Amino acid sequence: MEYKVMEKYDIIVVGAGPAGLSFAEHIEDKSVLVIDRKKELGVPIKSSAATFADTLIDFELKDAVCHSSRGFRVILDNGYIKEFLYEKPVLYTLDFTKMIRILKKRMQKNCDILHPASVERISMDNGSIKSIETNENNFKADLFIDASGESRVLLKHLNSSYYRKQWLIHGLEYEVSKIDLNSTYFDFFFGNNLIPEGYCWVFPTGNTSARIGLGKLIPGRGGLRKIKLKDALQKFISSNVITAENFDNNNILEYHGGIMTYNKPLKNAYFKNCFVIGDAASQSSCLLGEGIRHSLRSGRELAIALNSFDLDFAKIYFQRYIDNNTKFFEYFPLFLQYFKIAPNWAILTLVKALSDYDNTNMLRLLRSEFKSSDFMKLLYTFPRNMI
Structure with a gap:
């Protein structure tokens, strides 16, 4: 008290x-x-604490900033990489x-x-x-x-x-140091060969430090003990050339674990x-x-x-x-449900279709400003039997 x-x-x-x-x-x-x-x-920290520039301005949180990045990359498990780079920083990691x-x-x-x-x-x-x-x-x-x-x-x-x-996204993240990375970008990874029914990320907190994590979709309110998130995260790191080089357990500073719902x-x-x-x-x-x-x-x-x-x-x-x-x-749970049931080729098709947006529209999507008209355009990307 x-x-x-x-x-x-x-x-x-x-x-x-x-x-x-x-x-x-x-x-x-x-x-x-x-x-x-x-x-x-x-x-304990249960957040990756990533946000946008307007958050820092609106709520005067510049003193909590760890790192700023001018862009982000969409990376698929088939080797596809799409970069989105901006003139000024657009994404920030915070000390939660x-x-x-x-x-x-x-x-x-x-x-x-x-x-x-x-x-x-x-x-x-x-x-x-x-x-x-x-x-x-x-x-x-x-x-x-x-x-x-x-x-x-x-x-x-x-x-x-x-x-x-409700459905839940169970997340696990390592706060790591002394790794080789391109701190200009936030990286988002997709594909069942990396993490079935989920996605992975690398958010820089400095020039040689980052938060490396994954989120996995789970129905109901099952506990984290039922999901081998740590094994999946270790597999992601070991198979990912961006984070695997010079990485071992000595690089890990903290573990962050949490749950997020994806109800409407x-x-x-x-x-x-x-x-x-x-x-x-x-x-x-x-x-x-x-x-x-x-x-x-x-x-x-x-x-x-x-x-x-x-x-x-x-x-x-x-x-x-x-x-x-x-x-x-309201449209985002549909994407995540799709990640749950779709084969890998369809997931890659969806993410590639999203990443074909220009810089302005892709940032709008990342900021949760997706509109019904955008969603309808995506539907035409897929064969009828996948909709």
Whole structure:
């Protein structure tokens, strides 16, 4: 526990990640309690912490930057490589723990934070949350916010069907040093010969350091112990000439593991007296796992709504934000489902078709700004029996 806490607040936020802390930074004139189960916020790291330039500007996160890259490459297991290079840096890796510390320092004075504290019981009354019980105390509030990521601590009591009916991307990543790489590019790898039902990446964190990882699609909520992600990642590294040279276990600084859902975004992010924001509402791009930018924005926009309007209009404002900023996400689960069932030649055909875009459109796709018209054009890339 870091602050003196009360038993009754205007708002209780569950989760001190990017979404929850962004909300706590921007909310005004209300008593707020932020609860998180971690002893040290931002640890363990469960994010590759890659983002775009506008995130650094909008949320003043330049002090958390590890490395900037001017482009990215699409690399297929048949040897095909397509490069996209820009005049200025477009992709950045962040120090996730440092970013969380920066956000925490910016919390409004009206916000308290309690950690480590686990939510052990939730009291409900006619579909509304009355109170939550932690290992520290029992807390009441007029309004609750679920910013707890894929664990969805509050949402699973409010919409259990959305919580259960989901597919997951299980990820594993090494933070490595003293390797040979071209730090100008972020690299994305595709193909069943590299990683069946998934994709791999190399994100530079310096001129000779990077985050090397993979994401694999898994139905349901199976544990990481059931998936041999480490073996798959080692196989990827050993078979990939870009990362294999001069690489051994002595290069590994950290292991990062995590889970991301690729449901369609939660359509209604409000349940009586509870908002759901960030990854908890799938307000993230499951195409390549980008969530930080969208989580920061959702926390800020909800705070702006509650600062500016009464609750009824705040619901409308925030729902409009969700509708306008997550409509492109609905197409991405279709791509990932395709990766699950398609033969390797079809996956390579799809990725090559995407990489034939020009620089502007490919960056738009990477930024989750894909439109229905783009998706329809891709359908004509494939034989009828593959659609």
